[in-house]
Amino acid sequence: MRKSNKAPFIWLAPSLIVLFLITIIPTLFLFYTSSVNWELGLPWSDRTFVGLQNYLDIFRDFLFQQAVKRTIVYTVFSVSTEFVFGYIIASFLSRKSVRWKGLLIGTLIIPMTVTPSIAGLIWRLYFNPNYGIINYFLHFFKIAPDWYSYSLAMSSVIIVDVWQWTPFVALILFAGLSALPSTPFEAALVDGASKLQIMRYITLPLLKPIILIAILLRGMDALKMFDVVFSLTGGGPADATELLSMLVYRTGFYQTGMIGLASAIAVVLLVVIILISQLFIKILGEKREEV
Amino acid sequence: MKKERLILSLILILLMLFSCVVSFAKTDELQIWADQVKKKMGGSKITIAAATHPSIEAFKKMTPQFEKLTGIKVAWDTMEEIYLHDKILTEHVARTGRYDVIMMDVCWIGEFAKKQVAIPLDTYLQKAPKWYNYDDIVPAYRKGLGVFNNKIYGIPSAGESAFIAYRRDLFEKYGYNPNSIKTYDDLLAAAKFFNGKEDGLFGISMRGRRGHHIVYGWFQTLYPMGGSVFASGTNNVTINSPESIKSLEYFVDLMQYAPRGIENFSHEEATTTFMQGQAAMWFDATALAPWIEDETKSIVAGKVGYMAPPTGPSGSAAAVAGWNLAISSASKNKDVAWKFITYMTSQLTAAEYVESGGVVTRTSILNDKNFVSRYPYYPQIVESLEMANVLVDKGIDWRPRIPEWPRIGEILGLNASLVLTKQLNAKDALNNAARDIKALFK
Numbered sequence: 147m148r149k150s151n152k153a154p155f156i157w158l159a160p161s162l163i164v165l166f167l168i169t170i171i172p173t174l175f176l177f178y179t180s181s182v183n184w185e186l187g188l189p190w191s192d193r194t195f196v197g198l199q200n201y202l203d204i205f206r207d208f209l210f211q212q213a214v215k216r217t218i219v220y221t222v223f224s225v226s227t228e229f230v231f232g233y234i235i236a237s238f239l240s241r242k243s244v245r246w247k248g249l250l251i252g253t254l255i256i257p258m259t260v261t262p263s264i265a266g267l268i269w270r271l272y273f274n275p276n277y278g279i280i281n282y283f284l285h286f287f288k289i290a291p292d293w294y295s296y297s298l299a300m301s302s303v304i305i306v307d308v309w310q311w312t313p314f315v316a317l318i319l320f321a322g323l324s325a326l327p328s329t330p331f332e333a334a335l336v337d338g339a340s341k342l343q344i345m346r347y348i349t350l351p352l353l354k355p356i357i358l359i360a361i362l363l364r365g366m367d368a369l370k371m372f373d374v375v376f377s378l379t380g381g382g383p384a385d386a387t388e389l390l391s392m393l394v395y396r397t398g399f400y401q402t403g404m405i406g407l408a409s410a411i412a413v414v415l416l417v418v419i420i421l422i423s424q425l426f427i428k429i430l431g432e433k434r435e436e437v
Numbered sequence: 438m439k440k441e442r443l444i445l446s447l448i449l450i451l452l453m454l455f456s457c458v459v460s461f462a463k464t465d466e467l468q469i470w471a472d473q474v475k476k477k478m479g480g481s482k483i484t485i486a487a488a489t490h491p492s493i494e495a496f497k498k499m500t501p502q503f504e505k506l507t508g509i510k511v512a513w514d515t516m517e518e519i520y521l522h523d524k525i526l527t528e529h530v531a532r533t534g535r536y537d538v539i540m541m542d543v544c545w546i547g548e549f550a551k552k553q554v555a556i557p558l559d560t561y562l563q564k565a566p567k568w569y570n571y572d573d574i575v576p577a578y579r580k581g582l583g584v585f586n587n588k589i590y591g592i593p594s595a596g597e598s599a600f601i602a603y604r605r606d607l608f609e610k611y612g613y614n615p616n617s618i619k620t621y622d623d624l625l626a627a628a629k630f631f632n633g634k635e636d637g638l639f640g641i642s643m644r645g646r647r648g649h650h651i652v653y654g655w656f657q658t659l660y661p662m663g664g665s666v667f668a669s670g671t672n673n674v675t676i677n678s679p680e681s682i683k684s685l686e687y688f689v690d691l692m693q694y695a696p697r698g699i700e701n702f703s704h705e706e707a708t709t710t711f712m713q714g715q716a717a718m719w720f721d722a723t724a725l726a727p728w729i730e731d732e733t734k735s736i737v738a739g740k741v742g743y744m745a746p747p748t749g750p751s752g753s754a755a756a757v758a759g760w761n762l763a764i765s766s767a768s769k770n771k772d773v774a775w776k777f778i779t780y781m782t783s784q785l786t787a788a789e790y791v792e793s794g795g796v797v798t799r800t801s802i803l804n805d806k807n808f809v810s811r812y813p814y815y816p817q818i819v820e821s822l823e824m825a826n827v828l829v830d831k832g833i834d835w836r837p838r839i840p841e842w843p844r845i846g847e848i849l850g851l852n853a854s855l856v857l858t859k860q861l862n863a864k865d866a867l868n869n870a871a872r873d874i875k876a877l878f879k
Contacts, residue, residue, distance in 0.1 A: 168548070186523075186526050186527070186530065187526040187529060187530060187548065187552040187554065188552055190530065190531075270701075273698075274698060274706065275696070275697040275698040276637070276639075276696050276697060276713070276715050277709070277710070277712055277713050277715070290697075292697045292698055293698070294697075294698040294700055294701030295698075296698065296700065296858035296859070296860065299701070379701060380646060380647060380648065380701075381648055382646055382647030382648070382649065382701060382854055383645075383646070383700035383701055383854055383857070383858045384647060384700075384851065384854040384857075384858045384860055385647075385851065385854075385855070386857040387860070388773065396847070399522075399523040400519065400522075400523070400847070401522060401544075401649075401843030401844065401846060401847055402843065402844050402847055403526070403843075412626075412788065
């Protein structure tokens with residue numbers, strides 16, 4: 147009996163060790179660096195322990211408050227737009243009358259295969275107000291928005307994210323829709339339910355766990371968004387697109403080197419992501435039991 | 438018949454020998470030096486940390502010859518400019534000794550000297566061969582790029598100043614005399630004149646992206662208008678002085694006539710817009726002029742005239758910026774690294790360097806008739822550099838070479854960008870900047 151109790155641990159050991167080395171130790175180290183004052187490039191022995199001072203500093207920092215607000219705006223807008231479009235695409239794909247389904251799904255995957263930082267660079271050219279392709283097409287409608295301006299820069303970043311990750315949401319929802327049992331729908335049709343009623347009272351409740359997974363994955367990604375912002379706007383103009391990860395990078399590296407402060411911001415980001423994902427997972431668990 | 442043939446072949450052989458001797462004499466000194474190096478260090482290996490830059494492309498083209506001559510193996514680690522700074526610092530902190538030669542932006546020199554990332558090169562330079570000729574490097578570069586606290590930390594490998602390019606064809610078409618642009622007010626008037634003159638034509642293209650780009654654009658006007666970051670030779674912050682505020686206001690004024698999207702423009706977009714014929718003028722780094730003259734990419738190539746920056750109320754001043762080659766303090770092959778730098782930046786190899794697409798750093802090349810006829814903008818570079826040297830001689834750094842500069846640049850870059858995007862007025866923004874900069878020195 148004893149032997150069989152130990153057996154799983156032996157098999158788990160390699161991955162646990164790797165996980166410990168590359169995830170847990172750096173995270174603990176992150177907590178430590180968030181409590182010291184140290185500039186990148188100086189000898190490690192020059193650090194001074196400051197306790198919670200870094201946290202107090204960032205919560206008082208105007209830029210940090212702005213970054214938190216912008217990260218929330220960015221996450222809410224990009225994830226909800228992706229969900230709406232994703233749902234529309236998924237329900238279109240799950241119609242029986244749609245032909246060439248394999249080809250359509252294959253095309254959907256293309257944006258996802260582009261490295262996000264490269265996507266940012268490509269869109270930086272597309273968005274260029276003077277020689278970009280987007281304004282070239284828009285000029286037929288006599289409009290020429292300045293995508294880099296303070297007010298529009300955030301929407302530019304959201305558009306890129308939506309372009310890249312709507313297919314992902316769509317594919318997850320499509321998989322969910324295809325796996326739904328057909329009996330409730332048949333029953334509803336017999337009862338004479340309208341299409342909207344079917345969607346509201348049957349499809350969405352049945353699909354809830356899948357929807358939550360999609361939103362959870364996208365939400366966590368959006369909260370730690372970095373690459374597209376970095377290559378598309380660099381956090382600018384001014385502070386218009388400075389999200390939390392961008393602020394971490396700018397504070398810790400990028401010519402400033404304030405590792406302590408940057409670690410503190412990163413810890414805050416980490417805690418927020420963990421809390422939100424726990425919340426979602428809890429809701430998800432409850433729903434599962436109901437179903 | 439036979440005799441004739443013999444004579445002919447003799448003449449040919451003589452001719453061949455003669456040409457060999459001529460070419461040999463030119464590289465004779467180099468060959469002797471290389472043989473000595475090969476004896477001592479042949480077979481050793483060095484790694485260079487570099488940014489993607491035309492000068493590095495040129496150095497890479499010269500590397501096989503260097504490897505053949507000296508028997509030293511050269512490995513390149515080339516990356517984006519922004520990563521380079523982080524990468525060098527992290528390697529330095531970890532004391533890996535991975536890099537022997539590092540490419541160093543002039544903005545980093547104070548920081549790298551303070552953190553002892555790079556070592557002083559004075560003792561090496563004293564032992565440099567005669568054909569190296571350090572004094573031939575443009576004075577503004579020598580003094581303005583590679584020196585910190587009177588010690589030489591880097592050898593200028595790519596230097597630049599700033600100047601204005603204008604569309605000769607447009608200026609002729611509308612009868613605008615480019616020589617009439619003498620002051621910054623004239624420049625503003627010219628930008629206003631051309632802005633919207635034709636469909637899709639803007640006045641002037643510069644950079645405005647947050648961070649060091651907008652600082653670069655704005656600083657073109659800072660010194661001529663009497664502004665400065667610090668009072669000369671002290672740490673007293675003067676970036677919120679009335680003159681400094683005026684210079685930022687002027688820059689934002691000028692940017693009304695800039696292409697749309699200027700708030701996100703780095704040098705790339707600023708120059709591309711001009712190359713696409715969408716701006717009448719362009720005010721940026723001299724090192725970018727080859728792009729404008731590149732017929733395969735630029736539709737305005739050959740239609741462009743150049744002029745040195747205009748004069749402001751406080752006289753004229755021009756930017757000095759550029760890159761150095763330096764030796765990493767953690768290197769295990771410092772002597773070998775120095776031999777590499779010697780070969781790549783010497784006067785003897787300078788022509789080859791520029792031919793391979795490098796960025797000119799030496800007076801001898803800038804004044805060479807052969808080169809001037811091929812690169813029409815060389816005289817204006819010299820003129821800009823003389824203006825730059827005015828600042829250097831006064832002991833003012835265009836961008837202060839102090840360890841805190843990268844942080845100061847970030848602070849100024851954010852606040853200037855807030856003004857350009859109309860979130861703050863220049864006075865409030867620069868007062869904020871001054872407050873944050875003062876906090877750095879506490």
